[in-house]
Amino acid sequence: MKRTLNVVLALAFASMFLVMPVSAATSQGLSWGVTASDEFTYHYVFDVTNDTSFNEGMNLTIQTVPGLPDPLTSWDAIPEVTSDLVYTNGSAPGLEILGLLGMIMVGGYFAVPVGNFTLLSELAMDAAWWTENHTIINDGTYWGISYAVTSGDSTGTISSKYTKSDGVLAAYVLSQHNTTSGDSNSISFTRDDTGFDIMSFIQDNLVLVAAGGVVVLIALVACARKK
Structure with a gap:
């Protein structure tokens, strides 16, 4: 029983620390979620009429992380986090990297500050x-920007999503679909490690976490009285 109480107590304290806010780096609550030398792995894929014609792994390494302006007053004033992008075999990308130029239409950054996504939405x-064809993506795990346009029987979309926990690009997708022929083409640049984000889950479910904490405390009191 004592061991069980210790485990429950440890979980309760861990939950308390997980929901505690992180101190902000600027007066607007913005900070960088990455540091120099952080590495991320992506898959760069071209799908042409549902046939994957290009599928390669790439490594993105953060090189420098600049200071943030305080206050940050415009999207263009976000300083660029510099990075190095190579294929997983170490070779440099060629002209195929031009497929990422569509990112310019949806902000143009590989990394954005974290901590105040409401402000980022306003700046964007x-x-x-x-x-009017742009929209904000904002859910429990991701923040980003999407652009959609229709011309005749073709619809095109471009989107960039960033992981809220570190602000690094999680997925860039450029797609085109022809409603008459049914043909679909896409270019995607997707991060490999974007699984379940416990921090974002807790932040978006504070009421549930708090209720769980109350239940834990009640259980502790009940167990203590039985001793």
């Missing part, structure tokens, strides 16, 4: 490139 919507 005030940017010169923002149009």
